Amino acid sequence: MKPARRTCLALIFALSPVAALAQADGRACSDITDKGVSYSVCAAPAKGSDLRLFLRDPEGKPYGAFSAIDRDLAKRGERLAFAMNAGMYHEDRSPVGLYIENGAQAKGLSTRGGFGNFHMRPNGVFWIGPGGAQVTETSRYARLKPKAAYATQSGPMLVIAGKLHPRFSQDSDSLKVRNGVGLCRDGRVRFVISNARVSFHDFAVLFRDRLGCPDALYLDGSISALHAPDLKRSDGWRPMGPIVGLVAKAR
Numbered sequence: 510m511k512p513a514r515r516t517c518l519a520l521i522f523a524l525s526p527v528a529a530l531a532q533a534d535g536r537a538c539s540d541i542t543d544k545g546v547s548y549s550v551c552a553a554p555a556k557g558s559d560l561r562l563f564l565r566d567p568e569g570k571p572y573g574a575f576s577a578i579d580r581d582l583a584k585r586g587e588r589l590a591f592a593m594n595a596g597m598y599h600e601d602r603s604p605v606g607l608y609i610e611n612g613a614q615a616k617g618l619s620t621r622g623g624f625g626n627f628h629m630r631p632n633g634v635f636w637i638g639p640g641g642a643q644v645t646e647t648s649r650y651a652r653l654k655p656k657a658a659y660a661t662q663s664g665p666m667l668v669i670a671g672k673l674h675p676r677f678s679q680d681s682d683s684l685k686v687r688n689g690v691g692l693c694r695d696g697r698v699r700f701v702i703s704n705a706r707v708s709f710h711d712f713a714v715l716f717r718d719r720l721g722c723p724d725a726l727y728l729d730g731s732i733s734a735l736h737a738p739d740l741k742r743s744d745g746w747r748p749m750g751p752i753v754g755l756v757a758k759a760r
Contacts, residue, residue, distance in 0.1 A: 537590050537755060538737040540704070543715050547704035549735055549742070550720070551591040551755070555698045556641035559756040562595060562610050562659040564602075571602040573748035575736035583759060590757040592736040593688055593700050594729055595635070596661040597627050598750025606662030607634055607650075608751060618651055619662060626727065629676060632664025633726045635690050635753070642698040644690060644724040661751050667691070667713035667725040677710040687712050688733035690753070691722030700753070702735045 538551040553560060563578050565571055572578050575592050582588055597605040605627050606619040622628055634650045636643050636657040645653065646669055647662065665674050667689055684706035691699050699720050703712065709727070716725035734744035736754070 536739040538739040540740065541719075543719050544711065546707055546711070548715065549702050549704060549737060549740060551593070551700045551735070551737055551739075552697045553590075553755050554641075555643075555692060555696055558642070558698075560637055560642055560659070560698070561754060561756055562608070562637075562661055563592075563752045563754060564604070564608065564610055564615065564750065571748070571750065572752060573602065574745050575734075575743055575752065575754075576745065578752065578754065582756060586759045587756050588759045589736055589738075590755040591700070591739070592752055592754030593702060594732065594734050594749045595690075595751040595753035596663040597625075597729055602748065602750040604661065604751050606632075606664075607660050608662070609636070609657050609660040612658050618647065620647060620651065626730070627662075627664045629665035629674070631666045631669060631674070632662065633666040633669075633724075634660055634662045635726050635728075636660035642692065644692045644698075644722075644726050646724075661753070663726055663728050665709070665727055667709070667727050668717045668722060669724060671717065671723040673710065673713045673717065677708075677713055679710050681708040681710055684708055685730035686733050687727065687730040688735070689716065689725055689727045691716040691720055691725030693720055693722040695721060702733050 540549050563572050579589050604616045608616040631646045633646045637659040638655050638657045686703050688702040693699055716722040732747050736743045
């Protein structure tokens with residue numbers, strides 16, 4: 510390869526943060542640093558991936574933990590390639606907003622106002638349908654009425670059609686460990702958890718500018734947890750409500 514061509518390719522990859530996240534060894538998850546903050550990022554193709562939502566086991570008891578889901582999957586020769594908490598929930602771990610699992614709706618879409626992050630409009634829905642995984646603002650989801658096999662509603666939206674949520678401030682001093690999901694231009698869906706406290710603004714900028722996701726949704730903060738065997742990590746310090754996971758064949 511000629512030196513000029515090598516230089517050109519090096520510049521392309523240096524200027525392409527999404528390409529830099531590709532794992533040559535096939536791992537689904539990796540750690541990155543952005544503006545001095547560490548994040549763990551797990552990715553899967555938006556179409557064709559076995560992404561699922563989990564809330565209750567076959568007996569109707571909330572799973573609450575990644576290990577409980579893995580035990581059930583193991584009975585079918587499956588495992589979690591990665592997983593994280595997927596939306597806000599009440600004390601009994603029932604979802605605050607829309608929740609659909611395996612085509613069955615457990616809770617309807619919430620369009621009413623209120624206090625807290627969930628009601629910081631616009632909020633949105635992460636859902637999986639015939640066309641793959643999507644991140645859609647709530648009012649648009651209500652108009653579309655898609656045939657979702659899985660869906661979880663949360664809020665606020667972090668990025669909407671390439672623009673940051675209008676209420677985010679660059680000078681905010683509200684810092685928390687946060688997790689969210691984004692649908693990215695390269696056709697992949699990315700699940701991200703911060704490994705330190707960050708503001709909504711900086712978290713949203715990471716999705717838009719570093720990961721190339723024109724639409725991204727906040728899932729939760731403070732209780733955020735990740736299961737990532739690639740990173741030798743499985744958080745489990747607090748029971749969870751809805752959980753999203755990529756399912757793979759058992760090794």
